[in-house]
Amino acid sequence: MGKYLLERLGLAVLTLVLLSMIVFVAGQVLPGNPGRAILGHFASQSAVAALNRQLGLDKPLPVQYWDWISRFAQGNLGRSYQYSAPVSQFLWPALGRSLELAVVAFVIVVPLSILGGVTAALNRGKAIDRIISIAGLSLATVPEFVSGIVLIVIFAIELEWLPVDAQSQGSFFTVLPSLILPAIALVFVLFGYIARMARAGTVEALDSDYVRTATLKGLPRRTVVFRHVLRNSLLPTITVIATQTGYLIGGLVVIETLFNYQGIGRLIYDAALSKDFPMLEAGILVIGVVYLLATLIADVLYTVLNPRLRLQGAE
Amino acid sequence: MATTEADDLRSGGVLDASSKRLRREQLRLLVRSRTFKAGAAILLVWIVCAVFGGLFRPYNPLAQNLLNINQPPSARHLFGTDNLGRDVLSRVIIGSRDILVIAPLATVLGTVLGTVLGLLQGFYRGAVDAITGRVVEAFLALPVVIVAFLFIVAVGPSEASLIIVIGFAFGLVISRTVRTAVLQERELDYVAAARLRGEGAVHTMFVEVLPNILAPIIVEFTVRLGYAIFAVATLSFLGFGVRPPTPDWGADIAANAQYLAAGYWWETLFSALAIASLITGINLIGDSIESVIIQ
């Protein structure tokens, strides 16, 4: 098992390196002329050239990449063009706020979607199954900004239960009420997918030979479901949930913009609008790291919970 | 010798399903399914709007009327007017145009790219698979919207860059599905049989294996088409897609979202419903295709 996890960690690091290359190419190479981008249209040609030299842009690409990535590795995320201040000053607080929102969304969606998926599977073919499946599918297809708008219209404007904007300042519990609407918009997108996977896993387990064995042993239905079905069907769902963090972050960009919440999605969005490449690159790399960490944790969990993998080589 | 056997073969052994009949049967099942009908109807409405919308839109979607702004739905303006006094209904009708060009093109690009990439990965495995697999993995560590962001900002927003960026990102996703299917297929003995008659790699990939993995590719295509609409609308909403004043659902929602608090819900809601209905329609079609071809 240890060997497997080490291998898995190695792969994650490799992926991260590749990811950084992609971000480097997109952020540093494709846009062409950062000097011009920083100084604007009216700067003189020589000033632009001087700045480019100062930024090291006259060096060969591999050297530029090495300089760039080693700076990152040392924790220096660079200086924002738009604020003329260190990126880290904005990035870390924004990440923290996004994680708060993500936690609220996950706390709502994980139990709800697993419950939904399992309920649908146990009532396969019946009306409740169709309802859950179709509802999940429909919700997952609606972009967050659409469902977000509908939520705002109903709960913030018509009913006035919750605020239109999400508060960015204050302790977790004081901002919590304002996070509920954006979290629900995220939940809508995630629910269908997780529920679908939970349903598929449960259906597979229900049809398995070992569940047949358990049933024909004369075990009560409840025991069969909890001990034999769920134990096997929910394991793969862990991995699914982890991969959803990626989509969740994608959704954050939209939701944070719509609800005016100062998270990392909003930060990247603003950076992109103002072509603040250092901010954009750092933000995207951080998102990549968060995603890779989430999948890594899920893999470790999966390995620990699955006797097949856990005991590999231990015999 | 053994004439009896041959005689019997004449009478039986052939199952009741010619390939044409099977395909016709599948098509019949598909067309008859309620899900497909509903999805097709929705899609058809939007295609008609995109192609012929110019003929029946009530007003010029670009015509501003500053004396008539933020009007709620009425008999004259069924969906009301926006903050520049433009007719929302007309904008919703014409707003279907760009998205219905960009999303399908991006999906086609992605499907072709993903199929070729997946075939190569699954077929050569080894180093090719390991290297491309890692790169794909790295891309997929980022949400499509963010990848799109990064590249569109880098190369500048335009219809073409939307298509290329979304198509490329989807190609990577689709390549995973195709690769898995190829890995399953290549273990089957018919691939070994092809090797044993000296077929080259290209023939084996495209003539032997590809026809057998069309079903998951078709399903993947329809699923991705839904996501492509999603992505194009989102990017437009964020200002990286279709630019104002061209009517576009995502961009219009972004432009009018600020007036929601004032209670002008019609300016955003109808575009939002348009997006939701289009995606739902495509998903219904995809779902019914999936249930027919993958049994």
Next chain:
Amino acid sequence: MTLALPAETSPTPQDRHTLEVDHLDVAYTVRGNDRLTLRDISFRIGQQESFGLVGESGCGKSTTVQAITRYLPRNGRVTAGSITMGGRDVMSMGPEGLRRLRAREVSVVYQEPGRALNPSMRIGRQVAEVFEIMGSPRKEAMERAGHALRTVQIADPGRVIRAYPHQLSGGMLQRVVIAMAIAVEPSLLVLDEPTTALDATVEAEVLDLVSGLREQFNTAVLFISHNLAVIAKMCDRVGVMYAGEIVEQGAAQEVFDDPRHPYTVGLLRCVPRRGHRKDHDRLDSIPGFLPSPGEVPTGCVFATRCALADDRCRSETPAMEDVGGARASRCFKHEEAPALPRATPADVAMRSGRTSSEPVIRVEHVSKTYSARGESVRALVDVNLELYPGETLGVVGESGCGKTTLARVLLGLTAPDEGSVVEISGQRVAPTAARRGRDELRLLQIVFQNPDAALNRRHSVRHIVGRTLTKLAGLDGEEREERLIDIVRSVRMEPRHLPMRPAQLSGGLKQRVAIARAFAGQPAVLVCDEPTSALDVSVQAAILNLLVDLQSREQVTYVFISHDLGVVRYLSDRIAVLYLGRIMEYGPAESVFAGPHHPYTEALLSAVPTLDGTGRERIRLEGDIPSPADPPSGCVFHTRCPRRLADGTCETVEPPLREVEPGKVMRCHLPLDELGRLEEQGASSRSSDDRGHEVGPHAVDHDVEVVGGLDP
């Protein structure tokens, strides 16, 4: 109009029956239509009696089990008839009654032990559950679980209790499942193909175990199998099923010795028996095809395939008729049944034997080592073979013996280790198919086990065979078309089959297409890798006949790989017995079957159940087949060998292959006169080592050593 079933004559008193099934009909709902899958099934099982249901695939035997345990698929339901267990009506039970019935009265053992246990729970816990249901507290249940495992002769219950299913072998898992089944001493034990997924030597052990437990616990048994010999060995009475009906019923030995339904007669004639050989006997076959599922023919279900059928058979449905001696047959002409005319003429026109003194294929020092994750698996170790034109080499062995690897190496699908030599007609061929030229490819072809996988399902028969003609025979245009039709006819198919795709053809026809493809390039050597294992016995017979005809006409050499000794013996001129990648014994077929045998060959031969039941003393092997990744020291067979030398030689020194008779080699330390000779002992009984009275597909491919990922 259906007669009451004749009274049982089993040795035990039959006042009360453990199970009574009366006029049972089961239907599946497919796309809104009811398909009648079981019709008028009636049988009884007395206390302590064992009853067998036997039939080809699709006959409904497993559906019967599902109906009895009320575990039908969601679209299946009982539409008529009754099931009574211990005097209680099973069909009318509520959920709680049903649960109690399953907990106490009836236990089921299925085919795939690897899937029958929960992969994420320890074995001990799963066995203990059975006792917890009966009210034992958890700790006591655990203790009883250990005891239960000892009952099924698991030597090391402590280890097994703590293990997860994936850590145990198939044979061991099936013992665990049997332990759970028998633990509560049910009144009925249902075994649904319990040994089909197991190797022959392991199967023999499990069958012995079941017989022993039956005596110990006095349990009634319902045994389902496609294998006639297994049923003959395990059951007092038998019901033969065909297309959803029981067509014949009676004491097992009588039914097999003197069948009274044309289907049973035909089925028994399809089986290669001892003494039958390709050069002087032809197998019979059952003409025609099984009716498609749900199709209810007017008249007798078997009439379309029956040479005795007349107008009455085709218009009137026969009921079970008492044919005397406590037997019943669902046939109007049961008296004539034994005289059923053959469907295939018995005489053979064979050009037999070796026609050339030059070997057509020579295999020298062929080894194959797979390596993965630092472990290396020696799948083949120094294999040497020589075959002449028109000969058949039978390759036999169990899981992990390397027989499939041998096939792949010969064909170049897997590259052998350095130093391995494969020569065709004196010419050394390249190690991989990719580097072989057209002629090298053409001369060596294969018929795979499973035609569904071997034929591209998107291509027509014309494309499949025609493309091979283009690539290997270099034909095109009219010439190709002519040859295409020739070949298709030579496998007894018609030009009208050419535009069809595999999905439109039955299993037997698909395998014919695969054979046509293999012959398209006029090969010198054809590897047949279990070509009939996926087929029912009646289809198998026709395919074997076809292979024999083609061989005699084309003088092609076969390398015939099979786990089925009966088939191998019928076809082969030479036999190679493989164990853990090594040739254990290799020589002329008669000599290998006559003995003296290598101890492993002896065990294989004696493991096989016989139809007449007059078993000789059986040699039982201890334990499971070792993993090829970690083979035993010395002689690889010593861990299971009943004859291993007391002085420890076998444990330390690997015996060389030595010539024991002209042309026959053996890998064993024992002197020849200490080895067993099964044929002599059994020579007086008619068919003491019949193997392979199998009437259904062997559902699982035993060979597991070829893992795709290992293939470079």
